[in-house]
Every structure is written in C-alpha cells, then in structure tokens.
Amino acid sequence: MTDTLNLTLKIWRQSNPTSQGKFESYKLDGVSTHMSFLEMMDVLNEKLIKENKEPIAFDHDCREGICGMCSMYINGRAHGPLAGTTTCQLHMRHFKDGETITIEPWRAKGFPVVKDLVVDRTAFDKIMQAGGFVSVNTGSPAEANSILIPKPVADEAMDGAACIGCGACVAACKNASAMLFVSAKVSQLALLPQGQVERTERVLKMVQTMDDAGFGNCSNTGACEAECPKEISVAHIARLNREYLVASLKGE
Amino acid sequence: MITLDSKIPPGPLAEKWTKYRSTVKLVNPANKRHLEVIVVGSGLAGASAAASLAELGYKVKVFCFQDSPRRAHSIAAQGGINAAKNYQNDGDSTYRLFYDTIKGGDFRSREANVYRLAEVSASIIDQCVAQGVPFAREYGGTLDNRSFGGVQVSRTFYARGQTGQQLLLGAYSALSRQIGKKQVQMYNRHEMLEVVMIDGKARGIIARDLVTGKLERHFGHAVVLATGGYGNVFFLSTNAMGCNVTANWKAYKKGAAFGNPCFTQIHPTCIPVSGDYQSKLTLMSESLRNDGRIWVPMKEKDTRKPIDIPENERDYYLERRYPAFGNLVPRDVASRAAKQACDEGKGVGPSGLAVYLDFRDAIARLGQPVIAARYGNLFEMYEKITGEDPYKTPMRIYPAVHYTMGGLWVDYNLMTTVKGLYATGECNFSDHGANRLGASALMQGLADGYYVIPYTIGDYLSGEIMTKAIPTDHPAFAEAENNVKERIDKLLSIKGNQTVDDFHKKLGKVMWDYCGMARNEEGLMKAKVMVQQIREEFWKDVKIPGTAFEFNTELEKAARVADFLELGELMIDDALNRKESCGGHFREESATDKGEAKRDDNNFAYVAAWEFQGDNQPAKLHKEPLKFEEIHLAERNYE
Numbered sequence: 001m002t003d004t005l006n007l008t009l010k011i012w013r014q015s016n017p018t019s020q021g022k023f024e025s026y027k028l029d030g031v032s033t034h035m036s037f038l039e040m041m042d043v044l045n046e047k048l049i050k051e052n053k054e055p056i057a058f059d060h061d062c063r064e065g066i067c068g069m070c071s072m073y074i075n076g077r078a079h080g081p082l083a084g085t086t087t088c089q090l091h092m093r094h095f096k097d098g099e100t101i102t103i104e105p106w107r108a109k110g111f112p113v114v115k116d117l118v119v120d121r122t123a124f125d126k127i128m129q130a131g132g133f134v135s136v137n138t139g140s141p142a143e144a145n146s147i148l149i150p151k152p153v154a155d156e157a158m159d160g161a162a163c164i165g166c167g168a169c170v171a172a173c174k175n176a177s178a179m180l181f182v183s184a185k186v187s188q189l190a191l192l193p194q195g196q197v198e199r200t201e202r203v204l205k206m207v208q209t210m211d212d213a214g215f216g217n218c219s220n221t222g223a224c225e226a227e228c229p230k231e232i233s234v235a236h237i238a239r240l241n242r243e244y245l246v247a248s249l250k251g252e
Numbered sequence: 253m254i255t256l257d258s259k260i261p262p263g264p265l266a267e268k269w270t271k272y273r274s275t276v277k278l279v280n281p282a283n284k285r286h287l288e289v290i291v292v293g294s295g296l297a298g299a300s301a302a303a304s305l306a307e308l309g310y311k312v313k314v315f316c317f318q319d320s321p322r323r324a325h326s327i328a329a330q331g332g333i334n335a336a337k338n339y340q341n342d343g344d345s346t347y348r349l350f351y352d353t354i355k356g357g358d359f360r361s362r363e364a365n366v367y368r369l370a371e372v373s374a375s376i377i378d379q380c381v382a383q384g385v386p387f388a389r390e391y392g393g394t395l396d397n398r399s400f401g402g403v404q405v406s407r408t409f410y411a412r413g414q415t416g417q418q419l420l421l422g423a424y425s426a427l428s429r430q431i432g433k434k435q436v437q438m439y440n441r442h443e444m445l446e447v448v449m450i451d452g453k454a455r456g457i458i459a460r461d462l463v464t465g466k467l468e469r470h471f472g473h474a475v476v477l478a479t480g481g482y483g484n485v486f487f488l489s490t491n492a493m494g495c496n497v498t499a500n501w502k503a504y505k506k507g508a509a510f511g512n513p514c515f516t517q518i519h520p521t522c523i524p525v526s527g528d529y530q531s532k533l534t535l536m537s538e539s540l541r542n543d544g545r546i547w548v549p550m551k552e553k554d555t556r557k558p559i560d561i562p563e564n565e566r567d568y569y570l571e572r573r574y575p576a577f578g579n580l581v582p583r584d585v586a587s588r589a590a591k592q593a594c595d596e597g598k599g600v601g602p603s604g605l606a607v608y609l610d611f612r613d614a615i616a617r618l619g620q621p622v623i624a625a626r627y628g629n630l631f632e633m634y635e636k637i638t639g640e641d642p643y644k645t646p647m648r649i650y651p652a653v654h655y656t657m658g659g660l661w662v663d664y665n666l667m668t669t670v671k672g673l674y675a676t677g678e679c680n681f682s683d684h685g686a687n688r689l690g691a692s693a694l695m696q697g698l699a700d701g702y703y704v705i706p707y708t709i710g711d712y713l714s715g716e717i718m719t720k721a722i723p724t725d726h727p728a729f730a731e732a733e734n735n736v737k738e739r740i741d742k743l744l745s746i747k748g749n750q751t752v753d754d755f756h757k758k759l760g761k762v763m764w765d766y767c768g769m770a771r772n773e774e775g776l777m778k779a780k781v782m783v784q785q786i787r788e789e790f791w792k793d794v795k796i797p798g799t800a801f802e803f804n805t806e807l808e809k810a811a812r813v814a815d816f817l818e819l820g821e822l823m824i825d826d827a828l829n830r831k832e833s834c835g836g837h838f839r840e841e842s843a844t845d846k847g848e849a850k851r852d853d854n855n856f857a858y859v860a861a862w863e864f865q866g867d868n869q870p871a872k873l874h875k876e877p878l879k880f881e882e883i884h885l886a887e888r889n890y891e
Contacts, residue, residue: 016802034526036637042531042753049751049806054797057805059319061492063532065633066417067323082636089636114463115803118319122440125320129432133425134384138304138702140375141382145339148393158386158411161418165322194384 005031005092008100009044011056017112017120023102033093037080038063038070040092057116063088065229068164071171072117073104078168078227086166086229106167108176109214121167123213124181130209131202132185134194153191160188162230169224169232175216180224182210183240184232190243200247207244254509254863256876259663260364265882266346269368272664273707277714284309287713288721290457290472292444292499294321296416296423296694297677298478300701303426305476306435308706310713313470314427314436315459317443317494317808322424325480325492326697329416330537330630331400332408333380333694335373340397344405346370351883353692356402356582357657357685358835358851359885360512360859362878364664365682372703373695377409379702383422387411400690401538402582402890408691413537413629419694423701442468443808444499445739447475447506447673448732454506454673455722458732460740462808465801467733469724473716474672474709477503478701481656481678483516485816485823486768487760489653490522490535496812497819500660500679508668509861509874511661511681513819514827517688517836518769519654520586523637523647524606533652534637536609537630538690541579543614543623544647546570546586548607552597558608558646569593577890584687584836584849585890587651591769592847594650601648610646651769655693657684657836658826661861661876665708666700669861672712676700681859686835740800743810748793752809755790756816759783763820771827772840780824787817822862822871829873832856853885 006029014021028044035043038060045055061069070087074080080090095101103117111119149157161184169180186203189195195202218237225234261272279287287310291302294316306312316324336349349370354361377395381387387409388396397406411418430436439459446458448469456471482497483489504510521536547566554561569589571578581589590607593599600606615623620643624631631642638648660668660675662682667674677697684692766779790813798804833842833849834856842850859876 032527032529035529036531039529039531043529046751046753049795049797052797055806057803061318061323061494062325062328063493064328064490064534065636066328066414067318067325067492068320069318069323084632085636089633091637091639093639118803121319125322125428125431125438125440128322128425128428133429134382135429136379136382136426137307138300138379138426138706141378144337144377144381144387145394147381149389150393151389151391154386154389157384158388158418161386161411161421162414164417165320188386189384192384192386194382 003033005033005095005097005099007031007095010100010102012104013056013116014113016115021113031092033091035092036063036088037074037090037092038088057118059118060088065089066164068166071106071119071166073106073171075102078106078171079229083226084229084231106171108170110170110176110178111167121165123215124165124167124178126213127178127182127206127209128185131198131205134189135198147193149192157188157191160184160232160236163232164230166229168227168229170215172223172227173216174221174223175219177218177224178210178215179218179237179240180228180232180234182206183236186243187236187239190239199243200250203240203243203247254507254669254874256509256661256669256861256874257663258362258876259665260362261664265363265367268364269371276707276711279710279714279717281309283717285311287311287473287716288313288471289709290315290470290475291478292457292475293324293478293480293679294424294427295324295326295478295480295677296420296697297701298324299420299423299427300698301476301478301676301705302436303423303430304702304706305709306430312430312436313439313472315439315442315444317441317462319440321427321438321440322421324420325495326420326694327417328492329694330413330535331539332398332410332415332691333376333419334400334407334689334691335377335409335695336370336407337374337377339395340406342405344407348405349373349407352403353683353689354685354883355888356689357687358849358888359685359853359857359880360834360878361683361685363880363882368704369683369696369699372699375703376695376698380419380422383425385411385418385422398539399542399580401541401580401586402689410539413627416694419698423698445502445736445811446732447502447670448729449506449670450722450726450728453671456724456729458736460736463803465799465804467736469729469733471722471724473713473719474674476674476676476705477660477679478676479679481659482816482819483653483656485759485820486653486763487756488525488530488533488764490519490533493532496815498812498815500675501815501819503660503668503670503673503675505864506670507864508670508673508675509661509863510658510822511859511861512658512826513823513862514767514830514837515657515686515835516653517583517655517657518587518651520583520590520651521609521649522652523634524601524603524650534633535652535654536634536647536649538583540609540627540630543626544579544609544611545613546579546607546609548593548598548600558600558610567598574890581890582687582689587769588838590651606648606650608646609649611642612646615643655688657681657686657688661859665711666705667712674705674709676705686837740807740811743794743807743814744796744800746792746794746796748795750793751795752806752813755786755794756813758786759813759817759820762786763823767824767827770838770840773828776824776828780821783817783820783824790814790817825871826860826862829860830856857885
C-alpha cells in the first residue's frame with residue numbers, strides 16, 4: 001500500500017441557501033493515508049486559498065467523533081464508507097490512489113444548505129425544545145442513589161443517549177425522516193424512571209415538532225441505523241412507535 | 253487601575269459558603285423578570301448557568317459559535333466527573349476532595365473557592381441524575397464509580413467514555429426547556445467580538461452572526477462568559493478546532509485581569525502527532541491508566557516490536573518512580589515523566605515521541621470482555637485513528653495540551669475585575685491552581701453554572717433593579733460595534749500571502765517548544781521576541797479570502813488567531829515572572845535533585861493577575877496572595 005494518494009474531489013459548491021449549487025472538481029495530490037478526511041479538506045482549502053480561490057465551507061469542531069458537527073455525504077454515504085464513524089474520524093487509508101471522491105452536504109428538506117457543505121440543523125434543536133428533557137429545575141433534587149435503576153435498563157438508556165445529533169440518519173433516509181434521532185431521546189427518557197411523569201406529553205410534542213419541521217415518514221428501510229456513527233439501533237424507533245401509539249390513545 | 257478583592261466571606265472554611273449563600277442579597281421574582289443576563293458559551297458552565305438563571309426568572313440570551321448549543325467542547329470529555337459522595341465507603345469526604353484538589357493544583361488555588369467546589373459536588377450528581385443523565389450503574393442499581401489520577405479514592409462518576417457528552421446533553425436539555433418556554437433566547441452561530449462598557453460596567457456585547465456576517469448589539473444587565481479554555485494557542489491541542497480565547501481577550505482588554513495565564517495542562521495520554529498536516533490531537537481518557545501500564549524500552553532507540561521486548565527489558569517508569577500512585581500519578585507528573593523518557597532516547601514509534609500504554613496484563617487478569625466493557629469505545633477510537641488494535645499491541649501515547657488552568661481572574665462571586673462581567677468554568681482561573689485533577693473540569697463547570705452563579709449574581713443584580721434596559725443605540729454600543737467593524741476591515745484589507753493556519757502553526761510551535769512542558773528563562777525570552785515577530789508579520793501578510801458579509805470561516809479563524817498572538821506573549825510574560833516550578837508550570841531552573849517540580853512558596857504563593865495597559869504595552873502585574881488557613885503547605889509527593 002502506498003503512503004500517499006492522488007485524488008480527484010468532486011465537491012458541492014453553493015454560495016448561499018437560495019443560490020443554485022453545482023459540483024466542482026479539484027485535484028489533490030500527495031494525500032497521506034494517515035490524514036483524517038477533514039485534514040485532507042484542510043489541505044485542499046489551504047491550497048485553494050493560496051491559488052486565490054474560495055475555500056470550501058464545511059462544519060467541524062471537536063474532530064474526535066462526539067460533537068456531531070461534521071456532516072459530509074461522501075461517495076453516496078453519510079460520513080463516508082466506514083460504519084460507526086463520523087467524517088472527522090474517517091481516515092484516508094480507507095480510500096484508493098487515483099480515486100474520485102464525491103462530497104455533498106446533507107440533503108433534506110428539514111436541513112437547508114447554508115453554504116457549500118454546511119447545513120442548518122436547528123430543526124433538531126426545536127424538537128429537543130418541544131420535550132427532550134425532564135422538567136426539573138436546578139435546586140435540591142433527591143439523593144442520586146435513591147433512584148435505583150437496573151444496570152440493563154441504564155445501559156439501554158445510554159445506548160439511546162449516545163446520539164450526537166449529527167443528522168446522518170436524516171441524510172441517509174430516502175424520506176429524510178428524523179425518526180432515529182427522535183426515538184433515541186424518547187427511548188432514553190421512556191426507559192428511565194425520571195422520564196415517566198412526562199412520558200405521554202413528551203412523545204406527542206416531539207413527534208408533532210418533527211412533523212412540522214418537514215421531516216418525512218419512516219418506511220423501515222433501516223438506512224438510518226446503517227449510517228449512524230454511533231450505531232443507534234432502529235429498535236428505538238419501534239419503541240417510539242409504541243410510545244406514540246399508547247400516548248395517542250391516552251390523549252394528552 | 254484595578255484592585256483585587258477576592259471577597260472571600262469570613263468565618264470557618266466549612267461554613268463560609270452555607271452562610272454566604274444564606275445571606276447574599278436576593279432579587280425578588282417581579283424584579284428578575286426585568287433583568288437581562290447575557291451568557292456567552294453553551295458548554296457545561298454556560299448551559300447550566302443559562303438554564304438555572306432562566307428558571308429563576310431572569311431574561312437570558314445565550315450565544316454560541318457552533319450550529320447548536322449541544323456541540324460545545326464539554327461534550328468531548330470522556331472519563332468522568334468527581335463528587336464527594338463516598339458511595340464506595342473508601343474514606344471520601346468534602347474535605348478530602350478539597351484537599352486533593354488543592355494538593356493536585358500544587359497549592360496555587362484559593363482555599364475558599366475549592367472548598368465550595370467540593371461542597372457542591374454531591375448536589376451536581378443528584379441534579380444530573382434527576383435530569384435523566386444515564387450514569388454507569390452497578391447490578392444493584394446504584395451508581396458506579398471509578399478512580400482517577402492524583403487520588404486514592406474512587407469518586408468519579410461516568411457514563412461509558414462519554415461522560416462529558418451526557419452531562420452536556422443534560423444541561424442542554426435544561427437549556428432547551430427554557431428556550432422552549434421563551435425564557436432563553438438562543439443565538440446559534442454567533443460569536444461575541446466585544447464587551448460593551450457603560451459607566452464602568454459591562455452592559456452588553458457585540459456579536460457577529462457567522463452566517464450573514466452582520467454585527468449585532470445585545471444589551472444585558474450582566475454578562476456571563478463561559479467560553480472555555482485557550483489551549484488552541486498551541487495550534488495542536490485536544491481542544492475542538494473552534495475553541496478560542498477571543499471573548500476572554502476582549503474582556504481582558506476592557507479591564508478584566510487575566511489570572512495565571514501560563515498555567516497550562518499537558519495531558520499525558522494522547523495519540524502522538526503523525527504529520528505536519530495534523531489539525532488536532534486526540535485524547536485517550538485518563539481512565540485508561542486504571543488498567544493500562546505505561547512503559548518504554550530500557551534500551552535507547554529500541555526498534556523491536558513491543559510484544560518482542562521481554563519483561564525485564566521494559567521500564568515501567570511511573571510504577572518505578574512513584575510506587576504509591578504508580579500509573580495514576582497526576583497529569584503534570586505523568587506528562588513530564590513521558591517527556592523525560594523520550595528525551596533520554598527511549599521514546600517509541602516513528603517519531604520517537606511516544607511511550608507505550610499497555611493492556612496486556614489487564615486483559616490477562618480480567619479477560620478481554622471486561623476491558624472492552626470499560627474502554628471499548630476508546631479502543632475503537634484509537635484503532636480508527638492509528639489503524640492499530642490496542643487489544644493486541646500497546647497503544648502509543650504522548651502528552652498534548654489539554655486544558656488551561658489560567659483564565660480570567662474572578663472573585664468569590666465569579667465576577668471579574670469588570671463590574672457585571674462574570675467568568676465561569678474553564679475560562680476563569682479559579683479552582684485548579686497550577687494543575688487540574690482528572691474529572692474535575694466537568695465538576696467545576698457544573699458547580700459554577702448550577703450552584704454558584706445563580707446565587708452570587710444576585711449580589712450584583714440586586715443593585716440593578718432600578719436600571720432600565722439600555723437601548724442599543726446608546727453611543728457605547730455604536731462605538732463598540734465600530735471598533736469591531738474596523739478590526740474586521742483591517743484584517744480583510746491586508747491581502748497578504750500566508751494563510752491564517754500558517755501563522756497559527758508558527759505560533760503554536762513557538763509556544764510548544766518554549767512555553768510547553770518545560771520552560772526556562774533563555775527560551776522564554778527568545779520566544780517572546782518570536783511571538784512579537786509573528787504577530788507583526790501576521791498584520792502585514794495574512795491572506796483572508798472573501799468578505800465580511802458572508803459565511804467566512806477564514807475570517808473567523810483570523811480574528812481568533814490575532815487574539816492568540818497577543819495572548820501568547822502574556823503567557824510567556826507570566827511564565828518568565830514565575831521563577832518557580834509548580835504543577836503544569838515547570839521551570840527547569842527550579843527542580844529538585846530528582847527532577848521534580850520545586851515550588852517557591854516564599855516568593856510565589858500568589859495568583860498573578862495581569863492588567864491590560866494598551867496594545868504593545870507590557871501588562872501590569874497584580875498579586876493576590878494565597879493564604880492557606882486550613883491546609884499546611886507541603887511538598888507534593890506521589891512516591
């Protein structure tokens with residue numbers, strides 16, 4: 001295996017939310033296989049700036065797979081070819097010399113493009129604001145160990161809580177559904193005793209807000225789970241559906 | 253001219269906070285509705301403060317530069333959060349957590365603040381559990397704990413290797429609830445670029461909308477900064493790419509003293525640098541040192557594979573040098589020991605700048621499934637980045653810049669030397685002295701936000717109930733906005749030849765080489781001149797594409813690096829001034845015979861608080877003497 005790659009990058013360029021975007025191609029040679037994908041993008045941007053061209057806007061921050069800010073659609077897959085990996089943790093050793101890599105933003109009605117590869121994910125914040133919490137003010141809550149939670153339940157709640165809110169599930173879904181994101185939070189709080197009081201209200205409000213934001217329906221293709229960098233299971237969607245059904249029957 | 257008044261309440265240490273909290277001035281609910289508070293930053297300190305203040309009834313505005321408040325860098329903390337719960341019956345107490353923190357900080361923090369931190373730590377866990385934070389649990393359903401560096405009790409609560417994420421999502425959910433209730437107005441993708449001062453008080457900020465580039469004026473009766481640390485002055489650090497000093501630096505230039513700027517934490521367990529394209533360094537949680545053993549080959553430049561090096565040719569140098577704490581010595585001690593091993597030519601890997609962190613014995617003792625349950629996600633992360641499997645071959649690690657103990661000087665109320673301007677979490681200097689213990693950053697961020705500022709801000713705001721919201725067409729807002737605009741225009745007009753990253757990398761290298769793990773007078777003097785030169789060159793030759801009125805990440809970076817270029821010099825000045833070694837600040841001139849850090853309590857038992865005196869003028873040093881009434885100053889010994 002060679003230590004460097006010569007690549008062609010086909011990248012979506014769009015100057016603002018209303019403009020018509022298009023693909024542009026860039027050659028980038030001598031890319032080290034030890035680089036992360038975003039470091040490769042840094043190198044490209046440095047090159048573009050030095051050539052008096054406009055660098056490519058992309059979201060990124062922690063670069064260790066947890067903040068959920070990076071969001072590229074690489075060769076037709078959210079966060080690239082590796083399962084359970086964010087773009088920032090994808091390394092160039094997974095690409096071949098001479099390869100053409102296509103890079104697009106998340107594409108979903110709920111996530112309008114801001115610029116180039118940057119999208120607006122405030123819809124996710126809105127869903128959280130509708131009910132993704134336990135209504136408890138800061139103060140003097142009960143002693144932590146007075147709430148006993150069986151380890152398997154705590155572990156399962158943690159599986160859902162691991163969601164980083166990146167939106168890969170939406171981008172991967174042909175219907176641009178946000179069900180995996182919503183279900184991860186609903187599931188976490190439905191499993192835990194702390195979430196019981198608002199259980200009915202929460203699921204109804206979060207689903208309503210999700211629908212209002214323009215996300216599509218779930219048709220059980222499982223693409224979200226396959227592309228989720230935190231490998232959140234579609235079992236949470238099943239739980240969300242149950243929660244929603246029960247809550248709807250109960251009414252508010 | 254500023255004066256440092258720490259406002260530490262009188263009385264016995266253990267009673268100070270309770271008494272103060274019960275007597276601090278209050279604002280009645282009707283008045284709270286008319287008082288506006290700006291919170292800059294949405295990490296643990298910012299989100300918890302904003303949510304708690306909004307719950308109390310204040311009108312709150314929150315600003316973050318990311319696309320969502322949930323992305324703040326607190327999210328990346330892996331290992332855990334300390335609290336003096338004594339769930340493990342191993343002798344923990346508020347006093348012990350207080351003592352460990354003071355000692356861990358090498359006796360350079362304030363007793364009263366640290367005691368308060370230890371005191372409220374237990375409530376933080378209760379609060380987070382009530383929010384639904386899924387901490388790790390035992391089979392009986394109780395909360396689980398683990399141990400961390402620098403202490404001999406198990407007081408660290410955790411949620412897999414994602415503790416920071418879960419705590420931040422807890423605070424974010426509390427914040428989201430208040431946004432939903434319209435008690436908090438949230439400004440995503442906004443960066444604070446100036447503090448607005450009216451009649452000697454902080455009365456608002458100028459923020460740039462990072463999408464449109466528009467400058468906005470926002471009024472607040474008080475401004476709370478929760479803007480994190482400045483480790484990115486080194487270019488390479490474990491901080492997120494966007495972490496910066498800009499908000500703090502603007503505050504400093506408006507009269508907020510900067511405390512102990514040279515106190516930087518170099519974390520011992522990070523993935524080593526692999527090339528000059530490297531953009532950041534990835535931390536491997538300190539919790540790995542619970543089961544991993546750190547070693548280097550005894551022979552210099554040993555190129556054998558680690559598994560081929562027999563036991564008797566390995567130097568487990570931490571276990572050898574510090575038998576009482578072994579691999580769990582505090583971070584500064586572990587980092588320096590790694591540097592020393594590499595300086596002796598025993599470093600491993602292609603660069604020779606790495607040591608092994610080996611799980612072979614733990615896997616043999618506990619079995620792979622147990623290790624996978626404890627550290628699975630960290631092992632996967634390591635494999636993703638390096639392409640090597642740590643179950644089969646030891647990890648290679650090296651120290652990297654991780655946290656800054658220094659920050660804006662604050663009094664007991666967390667107010668800076670500017671009236672009405674507060675600093676919470678990592679961006680203040682207050683609790684960790686010269687070295688922070690593992691799992692204490694999360695504790696401090698949440699302590700400040702949930703349990704300190706909601707009370708202490710009342711002391712100031714109770715005097716502001718007659719102050720009407722000041723319209724933002726006030727001349728002070730116009731002037732502040734104009735200053736920001738001029739600076740942006742100046743940056744864009746340079747049109748030079750070198751990119752922002754070119755300068756940032758140069759600055760980072762100087763800081764790492766001369767103001768990093770080991771510092772000496774000669775190197776620091778040299779570095780000071782170099783930083784000045786880089787700064788001059790930056791303002792002549794930086795190249796920023798695009799315009800001010802668009803989404804322009806290069807412009808954002810440039811404005812931040814411009815501030816780092818000034819901060820770097822202040823850090824060097826502070827390191828030069830402090831001629832002792834303490835915690836993360838190791839002056840080679842001040843070492844024991846065994847090469848350990850040697851403090852000088854007679855001359856340096858003080859907080860160095862620097863006051864801005866004008867651009868390109870030397871900052872003025874103020875000293876806050878540290879009085880130890882409870883604790884006896886002792887040599888920090890981990891042998």
